[in-house]
Amino acid sequence: MAKGKKTLFFCQNCGYESPKWLGQCPGCREWNSFVEETVSATAKGKTTASGSTTGKKNEPVILADISIQENDRIKTEIEELDRVLGGGIVPGSMVLVGGDPGIGKSTLLLQVCRQLTGKGHKVLYVSGEESLGQIKLRAKRIGEFNENLLLLCETNLENIRSVIEKVKPEMVVIDSIQTMYNEEVSSAPGSVSQVRESTGVLMQIAKGMGISVFIVGHVTKDGSVAGPRVLEHMVDTVLYFEGDRQVIYRILRGVKNRFGSTNEIGVFEMREKGLMEVKNPSQVMLNGRPTDASGTAVVCSVEGTRPILIEIQALVTRTNFGLPRRTSVGIDYNRVNLLMAVLEKRAGLHLGDCDAYVNLAGGMKLGEPAIDLGVVLAIVSSYKNQVIDERILIFGEVGLSGEVRGVSMAESRVREAEKLGFTSCIMPKANVESLQGKYEIKLIGVANIKEAMNCI
Known part of the structure; x- marks a missing residue:
């Protein structure tokens, strides 16, 4: 082995270093995640997350002397993205965008480049996966670009640094980080x-x-995101692009944001000319829902600061096998099993010999406990073959004793329901008192699942 180089083992999940191979990572407890890499001893630890490119030493500054302006944010003019970012792009910030292949990550960022260059901002788009011709074909589908967008096909990080220092753009897009390599590190790109x-x-x-x-x-x-978990810790914002390539709707979710709220979402629709904003996702998600079918209920979930109304569908049938089948799409499978056990014990429904299928319409994925009551009533509706009024909205968290607990942001949920024409709302009794008399919509407070079942 060359002088100055040594072999280390790294955990692919969290980046933990070890001089020898380990079956289980001591850092993240993952099994069989260690890979062998050759590392330059002189380059190890050379770069830091907050260092200066000028080589000058940073001096401490008094906090009171630091001036900031909220209007320094750069608006992308894509409202759904600006919402997730917390109001726009913060200069000097670092944003990680992850998602499945073909979901639309590169398309969205190219649309951001088009919006910013149209406002006079200089943008550098660095691609390590596509040629200039391939990027041109995608850009042609999106629309016209001006001379403020510069394209660079390069994977050598030192060359990219020199181009950035020469061009001095206001924004840089790196597509993707797994294709970039630093010459001072001897391991392969993507390691x-x-x-x-x-x-x-x-x-x-x-x-x-x-x-x-x-x-x-x-x-x-x-x-x-592939690579060590430290990657998500280093950046300022982490965005995940969710959705199925067979479904036209895409969800951009912020899971980390140093400059705004987390778990904020933006909804997009994939079209021929790129991604289009969905400014009223509740209305879109409820389009085409059945009006006279049992097993459907409309619930309200809050993602970040946005209330979203969505339809939950349940199908309960007698099983043909000894072991009943349970399937859930868009909702946590274990949560559905838990709620069905509560119905068995607290409401006396005999679901042990029934197959149950629960689906969240529109390709969305929700994990908020406030949708529990909607799941419960959708299952009851299908089991009893009883139709729930299409103008009723349902939300509330269900406990193991069958109680319906209060939820946060109840007022924004009721306001969204009234705006979309709902006439009644089945909700926790704990939330009703603070909202009584403020809205025309009828508020039905329930303390447990039996009271909720009597309301449909």
């Missing part, structure tokens, strides 16, 4: 060492020059 060191260099550029950097990250089979 733990390369991803970590490359992100460190880009962080220096973003913070040292005040340039906003967007990084595209590949995802693993379980949906998380």
Whole structure:
């Protein structure tokens, strides 16, 4: 082995280092996640997340002397993206965008480039996966671009740094971080060492020059960004692009944001000319729902600061086998089993010999406990073959003793329901008192699932 180089083992999940192979990572407790890489001893630890590209030493500054302006944010004019980012792009920030292949990550970022260059901002788009001709074909589908957009096909990070220092753009897009490599690191592109060191260099550029950097990250089979977990810790914002390629709707979800609220979502529709904003997702999600079918209920979930109304569908049938089948789409499978057990014990429904299928319409994925009551009443509706009035909205958290607990942001949920023409709302009794008399919609407070079942 060459002088100055040594072999280390890295955890592909969290980046933990070890001089020897381990079956289980001591850091994240994952099994069989260690890979062997050759590392340059002199380059190890050379880059830092907050270093300066000028080489000058940073001096401490009094907090009171630092002035900030909220209007320094750069508006992308794509309202759904601005919402998720917390009001626009913060100069000098670093944003990681992850998602399945073909979901629309590159298309969205190219549309952002088009909007910003149209306002006079200079943008550099660096691609390590596509040729200039391929990017041109995609850009032609989106619309016209001006001379403020510069394209670069390069994977060498030092060459990219020199181009950025020469061009001085206001925003840089790196597509993708797994294709970039640093010559000082001897391992292959996409390895733990390369991803970590490359992100460190880009962080220096973003913070040292005040340039906003967007990084595209590949995802693993379980949906998380490929590479070490430290990658998500280093960046300022982490956005996940969710959805199925066979479904036209895409969800952009913020899972980390140092400059805004987390779990905020933006909804897009994939069309021939790119991604189009869906400004009223509740209305879109409820289009085409059945009006006289049992097993359907409309619930309200709050994602970030936005209330979204969506239809829950349940189908309960007698099983033909000894072991009943349970399937859920868009809702946590274990949560559905728990709610069915509560119905068995607290409401006396005999579901042990029934197959149950629960689906969230529109391709959405929700995990908020406030949709529990809607899932319960949809299952009851299908089991009893009893239709729930299409003008009733349902929300509330269900406990193991069958009680319906209060939820947060009840007022915004009721306001959204009234705006879309709902006449009644089945909700926790704990939330009714503070809202009584404020809205024309009829508020029905329930304390447990038996009271809720009597309301449909």
